Amino acid sequence: MNAATLLTRLYPPAVRERWGADIGHEVSTSGIRSWPDTLMGAVRLWLHPGDWPETCTGQTRRVLTVALFALTAATGLLLRSAEPSSTLTADVHHPTGSVWLVPLLVGVGLAVPLPPLRAAALRRLTAAAVRTLAAPATAALTLCLTAWSGLAGHLTGPADAAMVLFYWLTLGFVALRLCTVVAHVTRTAAPPTTRRLSTALLSLGTGLALAAGQNLLALVRTAPHPGSLTDTLTLGLLAAAAIGTGHDLRRTKG
Known part of the structure; x- marks a missing residue:
């Protein structure tokens, strides 16, 4: 499992389903310098469930x-x-x-x-x-x-x-x-x-x-x-x- 996949899996499920491919691509393209921001982005989203999309009720x-x-x-x-x-x-x-x-x-x-x-x-x-x-x-x-x-x-x-x-x-x-x-x-x-x-x-x-x-x-x-x-x-x-x-x-x- 590469770093992009691991960091993407830290995001809430609905976020992964909607934007997981984009997040993984961004991490793969930017390399290690994007890891801290990606990690903090996952933390912020877990603390703000109101920002999550819903793929089902x-x-x-x-x-x-x-x-x-x-x-x-x-x-x-x-x-x-x-x-x-x-x-x-x-x-x-x-x-x-x-x-x-x-x-x-x-x-x-x-x-x-x-x-x-x-x-x-x-x-x-x-x-x-x-x-x-x-x-x-x-x-x-x-x-x-x-x-x-x-x-x-x-x-x-x-x-x-x-x-x-x-x-x-x-x-x-x-x-x-x-x-x-x-x-x-x-x-x-x-x-x-x-x-x-x-x-x-x-x-x-x-x-x-x-x-x-x-x-x-x-x-x-x-x-x-x-x-x-x-x-x-x-x-x-x-x-x-x-x-x-x-x-x-x-x-x-x-």
């Missing part, structure tokens, strides 16, 4: 629904890398540290597409979900069996590094396939309305902003750690992306 909403769940999965992986964390908790016994979860979960709930209540459609969706999740479920089960056996605690050197790598690859694989399931559902289910999806993005962004704020407050009170600084910055960027996209969607398509 509801395409923007379906793509943004999958993107919202992908953003949630990325957040889960990020926070998993930061555990154990006394700042961002998911424990009912520490409500102050868990408050960021409330708007995040509300956003996810609002974005859930509603599958058709027909037996044939539900059977097809179930079959697609089973096929999509079979491999990641097997990888996750293998990981759990390895942990329960106690073998992981006795590994050292390259074997321990390989197990850590397998752990993170498994989490990433599971997250990717769950988003694939959401994409399958959006093809037949009724996607959330523009207003509901916009509210979901704003709610998700609020939760991420609260998480970033809690992390930042903890950093001010304690000695800064490079990992915590990175997590805080990443959460802040994800929050800004979700809130900005939600506002643009509401302003242009509301």
